[in-house]
Amino acid sequence: MDKQTLQLDGGVPLALRVYEPEGGTSAARASVVIGGAMGVRQAFYEAFSRWLAQQGFRVTTFDYRGHGDSLQGPVRAVKADLFDWAQDYEAVISAAKAALPARPLYLLGHSLGAQLPGLLRNPAQVDGLLSVAAGSGYWRDNAPQLKRIVPYFWWVLVPLATRLCGYFPGRTLKKVGDLPAGVILQWRRWCLNPAYSVGAEGAAVAQSYGAVRFPVLALSMSDDELMTLRGTHNLVNLYANTERRVESITPADLQVRRIGHFGFFRDQFSSSLWPRAAAALLAGLGAATVTGTTV
Numbered sequence: 001m002d003k004q005t006l007q008l009d010g011g012v013p014l015a016l017r018v019y020e021p022e023g024g025t026s027a028a029r030a031s032v033v034i035g036g037a038m039g040v041r042q043a044f045y046e047a048f049s050r051w052l053a054q055q056g057f058r059v060t061t062f063d064y065r066g067h068g069d070s071l072q073g074p075v076r077a078v079k080a081d082l083f084d085w086a087q088d089y090e091a092v093i094s095a096a097k098a099a100l101p102a103r104p105l106y107l108l109g110h111s112l113g114a115q116l117p118g119l120l121r122n123p124a125q126v127d128g129l130l131s132v133a134a135g136s137g138y139w140r141d142n143a144p145q146l147k148r149i150v151p152y153f154w155w156v157l158v159p160l161a162t163r164l165c166g167y168f169p170g171r172t173l174k175k176v177g178d179l180p181a182g183v184i185l186q187w188r189r190w191c192l193n194p195a196y197s198v199g200a201e202g203a204a205v206a207q208s209y210g211a212v213r214f215p216v217l218a219l220s221m222s223d224d225e226l227m228t229l230r231g232t233h234n235l236v237n238l239y240a241n242t243e244r245r246v247e248s249i250t251p252a253d254l255q256v257r258r259i260g261h262f263g264f265f266r267d268q269f270s271s272s273l274w275p276r277a278a279a280a281l282l283a284g285l286g287a288a289t290v291t292g293t294t295v
Helices: 040-056 080-100 110-120 149-165 181-191 196-201 204-209 231-235 273-282
Strands: 002-005 012-020 031-033 057-062 105-110 126-130 167-169 179-180 215-222 244-251
Touching: 002 080, 012 040, 012 080, 012 110, 031 040, 031 080, 031 110, 031 273, 040 057, 040 273, 080 105, 080 110, 080 181, 080 244, 105 110, 105 273, 110 126, 110 181, 110 196, 110 204, 126 149, 126 273, 149 167, 149 181, 167 181, 179 181, 181 196, 231 244
Parallel strands: 031 057, 031 105, 105 126, 126 215, 215 244
Antiparallel strands: 002 012, 012 057, 167 179
């Protein structure tokens, strides 16, 4: 694993980790950029990234600006929103494509990481998106246990804590993680709108999602404590003009007690979900390769 720093316009640094297959870049079968979930640092994806590199993929992970290893200085000083984070994602995609221009490039988006690709300015660089535990963040599409507490979160805790601190102190509150004010407040607007990002931002964002032509395969976990199958469909349907498919996976499919929102990336699934996800990537996401129900 090679830790790198990508310098963006304006001197903004992004912390990257690149996992090369045995034999280096020249031996890579494809490139994969992992877009992380809200508040989740790239280190969380390390075990899966190392495994994927062993299967012949060149894998790049990163932390969005103002978050994780990309944070420089106090969070309250970070001026960033979700459009900026989408630009960060795209800069990483461009760097990964430049390093391996003759091979396909796939995105593996966990939660937020499968939402932001609809905001890419140059989606033609991407050959496919594997969405993991992602859906619309609209609060009525949240899982039942989350939906009971989320009105307090969005209408009381987020506005109050962000105003008092100048950022959202999620680590202290044990909610999501520390986030720049611009990110959490824009995300709040999205999550309070029935059409999520498209409804909150309007026609330009709808057109951006509509410009996507790479295929989307979304894996929905039946026991996800945050997302629902309906929410996954609502997100995937924002990518209105491309091939898209949702597969529902249950713990019973894998003979385990739990998968949840984060379980896919735990090495418990290195002999089940991981190989099938790799097969989907190698197939260009064109074939149903993950145990579950296609819906």
